[in-house]
Each structure stands twice: as structure tokens, then as C-alpha cells.
Amino acid sequence: MTALTDLYQEVILDHNKTPRNFRALEGATHSGIGHNPLCGDQLTLYVVVDGGVIREIGFQGKGCAISKASASLMTEAVKGKTTDEAEALFTRFHDLLTGPPDEKADAKSFGKLAVFSGVREFPVRVKCATLAWHTLHSALAGGGAAASTE
């Protein structure tokens, strides 16, 4: 059960059960729809960007524990950050899940997001953990196209 308990850590189960910032935002300046065709997970992300800073962020949707917890923890992690900082964090987060294991030592610098390092052992679930981030990326880019994990 070690790999499993690494994957389904208490923080993830908690954010799955009671996701933070789980709401639509009226005055969103950016929004995006994320879709994982493999499992049917869908989420809509709402962002208020002001002066290059993410002031407010919320999401709604359906998904597995990993994708829901990831969206919830992402909203906490990027609120108050500049959009550039958020994008840079996405790149590092993606590396944490897919990069070589020795980078795992760096997990502490991720704060709460470090709980997703266990996803590394479950390659088919990486898409679940990154769906919200892909959606944020596409929402900030403002192209209007739905983000997809495919």
C-alpha cells in the first residue's frame, strides 16, 4: 500500500472532499475549460487578473480525487502570484510529476503541492494532476480554446 498511500495522501483526500475556491467568479477576466477525454473529467476555471497578478481564482467541474484536489490546491498556490510566476510554477510542477526521481528531493520547495509527487509512480494519472494547470495556462493565454490533456 505504500505507493497508494503516497498517492492518496490526507491532503489530497481532504481537498477532494471539500475543494477550496470551488465556485464560479462573476467578474472573471479570464476563463478556460479543461477536458480529459480519457476519463471524462471536466473543469471550468475562472480567473481575475489585475495588473498582471492573479487576484481571484475559482473552479467548478467533475473529476477524480487527483484532478479535483490538484485544481483546489492550484487555486491556493497561484492566488496572489503574477501570471509569469504561475506559469513558471506549472513548469516546475510538471517536472515534479514526470521528471527523473532525483528531483523529488526538491519536493519541499513546492509547499502543499509536494503531495502530488506520489503521482510519479502512476504515469496514467499525471494527466489528472495536470488538467487544472493546463486549463490555467490556456485561460491565461486567452485563446478561448478548451484545454485538453490529449
Added chain:
Amino acid sequence: MNSTVAPTETALDVAAVRRDFPLLAREAHGHPLVYLDSANTTQKPEAVLRASDRFYREQNANIHRSTYRLSEEATAAYEGARETVRRFVNARSTREIVFTRGTTESINLLATSFGQAFVKAGDEILITGMEHHSGIVPWQLLCERTGAKLRVIPIDDRGDLIMDDLGRLLTERTKLVGVVHVSNALGTINPVKALIGYAHGKGVPVLLDGAQSIPHLGVDVQALDCDFLAFSGHKVYGPTGIGVLYGKESWLSKMPPYQGGGDMIASVSFEKTTYAELPAKFEAGTGNLAGAVALGAALDYVTGLGLPRIAAHEKDLLSYATGRLSEIPGLRIIGTAREKASVVSFVLGDIHPHDVGTILDQEGVCIRTGHHCAQPVMTRYDLPATARASFGLYNTREEVDALVAGLRKVLEVFGA
């Protein structure tokens, strides 16, 4: 089925059957492999592996083309497999048996070729609300090309077709009915004989998607009187990349070729090409020769065990699994039709099926999670996905117990 099936007096010797399937001996995550995903694809018995291997080692040459002995032997093996398929589905003639890549290609062939010959703007194609995507999208593509319309027979809360709607939906505009014999997502066995009779009463031909029924019930195309039947080799213990389209000769002979190329012509000049006779007209290019031969071996294997015995065994597993799963708190079975094949779709409280699948996998239990290539079915029940256990001839009650134990672990992990 016809008279060649094995006697049914004795139950299936599952322990012996399992020894025929080398893959079932492997482990997953340190546990014995519990493979409960046969509706997705089946494992392969030695007889199938040997047939494929033997073809490449001893019989391999291109077919229908050369005068040498080896090519004759390859042709005989390939055409022998066609005869095995004919016998298995009880078609009148091997001219009615077209080899394809699988159910999906069979339906695409039909939609393209039948569509070109018989479907125009304003016409309708009638399908059911529980079709696999391969029974939906080829018709949508046809409708886009021609301006025809797709109509759908709805399903009720249990997962049965609402047959009362048939009178309203089947009209003089309907050019073809496509119906899945057994639903891969719900397990429903549809009343296809009645449906075919009703459609024929209005002069409308029927395509049966037999992907899920061929391995569990078998299909007698003359008894059911379906006009077309599509199925895949890999769901009936045969290889991937080989499948069948059965079509009544009266229809196939009126349909234009699907693809052009070698082996499907009588003569070619730049002015005019004439097409080969059935079934070669629909088999352009070199097909999956070894796959066809191995499919023949798979059908022989199933026939040898006896479809009625297989069906009885799977029925026992279905009823045992339905009972055991119902004991699990919060588990809800999706698809409770009156007649069901050995497929159990379910949701476990508000735990997402993907999380269920990941945790079961750690216990060595393989199930399918997701929309099962039947998104409209998921929409019908307002679910993003389900978990699905499906049983084949090699599964056991002990494996159902392993599934149940795994699901209790899921509840434990989620503190439910």
C-alpha cells in the same frame, strides 16, 4: 447455434481452461492477476497463439496471387478461416463473410458503402441510445456527407430499450437500423429478434453490432435474420486487428467497394475497372492473414468448449458478482436490464471510477474505468464515468471475491 456445439451436460472446467491462457499466470503488483476486462479485450488461448505463430513459421505467403504451393497453402488457411467464421455465425455462404480490422472498420465499411448506394438527404438512420461510439460516429459522418438524419431509440432507467418508441421512430424515411446486440457499458441484451422482425415489417435492413454478443451468446444470422453483423476477433479470444462484416449477399452485391486496391478487382485499365466477386470486392490490399487464421482458431476453441456451457458459466459469475457487489455500502450498479450479459457497470458512492481503478490495480485487479466509448450512455445516467467489471470464460468466483476485497480497500483509502 448449429449442431456442432459441444454437449452442455457438464459444467465448464474453468481450472483446465485457465491453463490454456498463458497470460493469466502472471502477476500484477505482486498479486495474482485478476483480469476482469474481457469486454474490453480478451486474453488469448494457446491454440490462437499457436495458429498465428504457425502461419508465419510454416504457411506465410501472400494469398490469391501466386501459383506456387506455399501461396496455395496460405490461401487455403485464410479461406479456411472464412469458412470457420461462416459456420460460427451460420451464414449461407462465405461470399457473405468480409474480413476487416474489427467491428469499427466493419461499421465504417457499411456506413460508407451502404450510404453511397442507398442514403440521401432527408433519409434517416435509426440507432439505439446504447451504441458504442463505433455504432454512432460512422453514421454521423454519413449524415454529414449526405444530409441524412440520425434518430435514436431511447433507453429507460434500467437500461432497456424503450421499444414502444419504435413505431414513432421507424418511418418510411428510415434506411437502416443499427443496434448493439449486447451493450458494453450496461450489459443489456437487446431484444434484437423482435426489433429485426419489426424493421423488416417496414422493409428496413438491420445491422447487428455483435462485438459483445459473439463471445457470450453467439449469433445465428439466419435465425435472427439480421442483414448485417459486425464483430471483432479480439473480443472472442482472437487477435486484435481482425474482424468481420457479415452481410446478406443480396445487400453486399448491390453495394460499391469501400476501398480500392489490389485483390478487389476483376480487371483494371485506366478507362475502366471491374470489381472482384464477393467477398474480395470488399477486401482491398493484403489483409491480416495470420490474424484471420488465428481468429478461426479462436472460434474453433470457443466452439470446442461449447457456447452454451460458456454462457452458463458466465451467467453464474454475473449473478454471483451482482449479489456480492450489492453487499458493498454505497455501490450502485448501472444497468439492471431484464436480460444481461456478464458485464457489471457500477459507481461507488462519490468516489470517482478512476480512483477505484487505480486502487484495484494495486491489488492486481484489472477493470475498465471511464465512459466505455459510450458517452451518450453516461450522459443518460448523468455520470462522467463508471467502473466496469466484465467476465470471460476463464474468470472465477474467487476473482469476484478479489474484486470485492479490492473495493473494500477503496472504501478504506477514502475513509468512506
